[in-house]
Amino acid sequence: MTKLYFIPIFVLLNFSLRAQVSGVGVGTTNPQQKLHLASPTGTIRIDGLNSPNNPYNGGGIDKTYPLYVNENGDLTLTMSTFQNSDGTDAITSSTPLSGTTLTMLAGSSPIGTRNTVILPYTITVNRDAVLEVKYNISFQVLKDAATKIKDDRPRLITTFYTLDTPTLLATTPRYGQASKCYYNNNDLAASTANASDMAMYNCSTTYITLTPGTHTLRFYGELKTGTTSMATVVNFAIGNDSVFMRLY
Incomplete structure (x- = not known):
């Protein structure tokens, strides 16, 4: 006997719409931006910006370095001047x-x-x-x-x-x-x-x-x-x- 399963089309459409509008959430089921990090103690780590991989990162414990955005929207440690x-x-x-x-x-x-x-x-x-x-x-x-x-x-x-x-x-x-x-x-x-x-x-x-x-x-x-x-x-x-x- 053949069984047929019906999934309402509006459910698929609704899921697709939420995924596009809500974005991606880490620690939240209701992201407010394209990427939403909801952890109160969390941060973002980019290995390409750490001291072993980036000459503009001077390293050192408890040291920080300015982060910039270039004309393409890429994150960079390189400072540009007029x-x-x-x-x-x-x-x-x-x-x-x-x-x-x-x-x-x-x-x-x-x-x-x-x-x-x-x-x-x-x-x-x-x-x-x-x-x-x-x-x-x-x-x-x-x-x-x-x-x-x-x-x-x-x-x-x-x-x-x-x-x-x-x-x-x-x-x-x-x-x-x-x-x-x-x-x-x-x-x-x-x-x-x-x-x-x-x-x-x-x-x-x-x-x-x-x-x-x-x-x-x-x-x-x-x-x-x-x-x-x-x-x-x-x-x-x-x-x-x-x-x-x-x-x-």
């Missing part, structure tokens, strides 16, 4: 320089302040983002192109950058400001042989928010001598300068 000079000189004659020298003549106008764009950077993002900016910019302070300062009057040298502002105004936001004051106490009649004229550095780390679109960062150098313009030349980018940028 800009990283990585020990090489970031500001040289081959970079898109705008100006590396500030010159102030004694008694000239405007009184006591000069600034110049040292280096512009353009960056494009397609989402709201946070940009980390680290820089290290060198400079040298002289009286003129070939003479060291010995007038015992201080000069303030500041570096900073602006965001999407072609013209620097008094109200323009300045990010990553760093300053040093150059002062030489030689007697006016003394030799300048012992007056330092080697590279000094301004360094800074900041975080700024970016909206979708193209943005321009402009690194500035600024010289101030107070309420009197004093003869000064500031040469920027004379040493090993560095720029590091990373998007979050």
Whole structure:
């Protein structure tokens, strides 16, 4: 005798629909995502990211390392940066320089302040983002192109950058400001042989928010001598300068 078994079609359809919508659950029969790990103490282990298999995992007990997602959605320990000079000189004659020298003549106008764009950077993002900016910019302070300062009057040298502002105004936001004051106490009649004229550095780390679109960062150098313009030349980018940028 032949026996026939009937399975309602709607049961099969309902099972298939739940499997597609609910996803896969570990420790739960009601997954809320495509992959749902419900254990309160559980974690996910990927052998390809451990220290024996991945050079970016430094190993060590109780040590952790940042995990990133690349453009394909793959999990990776490799950190990518928008800009990283990585020990090489970031500001040289081959970079898109705008100006590396500030010159102030004694008694000239405007009184006591000069600034110049040292280096512009353009960056494009397609989402709201946070940009980390680290820089290290060198400079040298002289009286003129070939003479060291010995007038015992201080000069303030500041570096900073602006965001999407072609013209620097008094109200323009300045990010990553760093300053040093150059002062030489030689007697006016003394030799300048012992007056330092080697590279000094301004360094800074900041975080700024970016909206979708193209943005321009402009690194500035600024010289101030107070309420009197004093003869000064500031040469920027004379040493090993560095720029590091990373998007979050």
